[in-house]
Amino acid sequence: MSDLNRESLRDIYKDWGLFGRILGYLKPYGFLVTAVIVILFVVSLLNLAGPYLTKIVIDDHIRPSKMEGVDRIALLYLAVLLASFGGQFLQTYLIQFIGQKVMFDLRTQVFAHLHKMSFSFFDRNPIGKVVTRVVNDVEVLNEMLTSGLILIFNDLFTLAGIFCIMFYLDWRLTGVVCLVFPFLYWATQAYRVRARDALRKNRAHVSGLNTFLEENLAGMSTVQMFGREEAHYERFLSIHREKLHEDLRSLQYNALYVPSIDLFNSVGVGLVIWFGGGRFVQEEIQLGVLVAFLQYLQKFFDPVRDMAEKFNIIQTAMVSSERIFELLDTPEEIANPPAPLPVRSVKGEVEFEKVWFAYKDERWVLKDISFSIREGESLAIVGATGSGKSTLINTLCRFYDIQKGAIRIDGMPIQQMRKEDLRRNLALVQQDVYLFSGNVLDNIRLGNRNLGIEEVETIAQAVNSHQFIDRLPYKYEHEIREGGESLSMGQRQLLSFARALAADPRILILDEATSSVDTETEIQIQSAMRQLIQGRTSLIIAHRLSTLKHVDKVLVLKNGEIAEYGTQKELLAKKGTFHKLHSLQAQSHI
């Protein structure tokens, strides 16, 4: 359901609903939006003043042949021009300002929402797709706001303004012009329905085309290794052709509709010439009025044409808004409780009580898991691949929510804590170390930004990282590039230990790396690990027998169930799996 797939959603979001939601983002800027609308109104009026002033000059000055007073009108004209200049600048700036603010709100909201998503969401959705939502789709929406939505007011005002002036100039002529309107309305309706259909189909094809393109780029070497180039080109072509077809169809509608406005326009002008000319002859109307009326009438249809163009922009932007809202509507699977328990720092008692967990349906990955660790104790978890070791850790960090049973820290169920409070008391060291771009220092103090350089150095020394960091060209200031590729596996491991130590958690969770490193590094890692678990409640997924030596308790998992659990001593006495492991260890001397 929360997969970002587009096919299913075409019917979920209705255009008007989307529209309303987008408008909702304008709400906080209600004042500015109102200001822009007022300015737009003023600017439209100012732009309309030109022909009117021309009319006055013709009727009151040129025709009666008296130039006195023209200076005043000229000055007025200049003032109008200046005001219009200022108004237009302000209008452009404010619209962009609002658009940018809305984009900021939307983008930070989407970004924050991403951080609420569970890991299963990221398992399902490729990174590239999610990034596109936050970056490109928001950008498109901004374009729609700034060059579409707000400017429509401009058109509406101009339309209304011209209509009022025409009405004021001569209401009878205006009435004649109105005869055209029903036909204009009919044409607009006919266009809207068809264009909408074509644009909607087009946008479905566009997203299909992009998906196909993206997928093929990602799997290009597979396509090539299996010689599928021609077949995939054909597939691409057929999707692309459908898209072109809809493209041309919507173009056709547009090409028919927009010129039809010209015809309506000319019919209107023709009517005015015929009717108005007759009235002039009968001296019922002044020449200036007629000229001004004709000039206004010609401007009247510009906004209509403009709105037809904006309709296209808005329709295209709807795809993006659909995608964004779909992401925002993906529910937070693991939410904070409404009334969380107050947690400062915990002592570090961990307890699992009859825990059941499945990623999907009833395929249980953890079955009836119960164990407890006291403050400062360490527990090793061993088990075959797929026995549920990593899952167990993921549920403790509340990356996934368990279905049955309870996980408690210091006696408090973790579901009743805020996730942040819970995780602040845990430190997780993963098998695959992820390093962020930035320097070594920032990567170490990821969980504790207040540490000074000396403190970080002490920490690094404690987990055997200082040596190699000191050999880096810029030491702690050394910039780690994408994914930390310049560091070896062992170094990255040690760095992640330093990171955990810097966070200084009460509970440490460590997923031992399986990859082989050279012996020297191995020894360093082992000693660093001992340092790390010292005095902390620790859960270690052990892949090395040697690790078992240093822990208080051992838990053996088999197919999601506990096979053996207890202190080293108890388990040895049992002579079961652990006993065998122990004797293996004894033979190996590592």
Added chain:
Amino acid sequence: MSWNHLRFFVSYLIKYRIGVGLGILALLLTDFAGLAVPWILKEFVDFLPRSPSQIDLLGFAGLLFAAASIQATGRFGWRKYLFGSSRRVEFDILNRVFGHFLILDRPFFQRLRIGDLMSRATNDLRAVRDFMGLGLLILVDSAVVISACFILMTVINPSLAFWVLLPLPLVSILFFSYVETISRRHREVQEHLSVITERVRENIAGIRVLHSFVQEEHEKEKFRELCREYIIRNLRVTRLFGVFTPALVFTIGISGLISLWIGGRAVIEGSMTLGDFVAFNGYLMQLSWPMMGVGYIINLSQRGLVAVSRIDEILSAEPVIRDRAGAVDPGTLEGGIEFRDVSFTYPAAASPSLIGIDLRVNPGQKLAVTGLIGSGKSTLALLIPRLYEVEEGAILVDGRPVTDYPLERLRRDIGYVEQNPFLFSATLRENIALERPDATREEIDEVIENAGLVPDLARFPEGLDTVVGERGVSLSGGQKQRVALARALIKKPRILILDDAFSSLDAETEEIILKRIHTQVRGITTLIITHRLPVVRDADQIIVLDRGTIMERGTHDELMRVGGLYARTCRNQALAREMEITLQ
């Protein structure tokens, strides 16, 4: 650069010359009909004082309607033909780009990321289309309307035209200072957007770490900071842009003022008719749109040319890896592989990944490659089917350099299974029968059996018709790897490369699968890259790579006697394996 990119446009203009020609013709028609309208109105106004009859009035109305009809037809024409051609050009370019993607090689895709390529194929392509359609339209339109208006105004009253047009050069001065600054500020916005993109990407890639270290708030704040900076940069562009268009309107307004002033006097003095005056003003007003259009063209063409250069970077990229002239297909491979003193450095890498590799595998033999992460194992494998080109030394298959084979032959007869295989969002059947969509049911069943997929398939309600990927079930890592194996086996390859191909399976399953391949597919040469040494103890030859060189080589027994890295790792793993077995 500009000329080359312009040529790119011109080639498409020539291809669609009929459409474009018709479009321009229609545009000219529109423009001239549009220019006729003020003239008709002028005649009408001048005629009015002479008490025209109903017939005369109807004549004017009819004339106007005729002009408007021509204008409307023209408008329909240019929309259909000019914009239609631009859509077709877009269609052609995208097809060409996609077609070119298909022949480009790995070094190219290593250099340019998918996000970048997608943005070129969508955003940049749109800019090119706009330049071809809208840009061409406005260019022709502005040129025609501006010059026609100038001429007509001059015809009506030369001295008035002179005074009125005087402020306009101001505009061009405004332009030149404007263009450079705005393009710089524009670039700054674009650069910052990439920073934001990268930040989002990194946040998602490292989300587990961020969450376990409770860094959400910190990251959100940093992101807000970036977005704030983005607003600032965008508004810098706006401030410039916000001045530009109003300034043009203002200039035209000033011209109108001059016209009113001087023209008004001229009418009173009788040196100009009222109708002339009205028409003159009409033409002046018609100038405002094409003047704005000039600014628009500058914007469009700038964006269009940048976009073309970005698309052209794709189209002009030459695949390094392609068939040599005179490459002869010798038919099905036998499967012998030989490396002769091969060294290899990745493009843009500082140090070599392979140094002086000598290696020989006879047809039907099994070679195991092992070593620490980053020691060059995968690189070695990638070179055989020519996913990268060797620069030093030579790789031979059946005694012939790989470069002498047609790529198709190599890729058909070499099965390559990687650790993270790419599956398409299609059914399992389509994914498995990728290379041979015509594969029979028996053939598919056989590879499914050999890849150990039968129990997994039984669990999917729709079996082979289960859709994987985007809209279907997501497969587990181990399932994906086995589907990839099945996909490779159905090709009936002569050489099978397994690049850590079963890392998500347990050792036992891996061993079973490997055994089955060897008994079922007779005489196949296999190259197994693995960290699990016990699995390959029966290999004919084992090599241990270390920092690009072969450090140890021999059979299992030989290497155990040497007591090096192999022996040590092997003992550790045997131990771990026993641990695993104990735990099972």
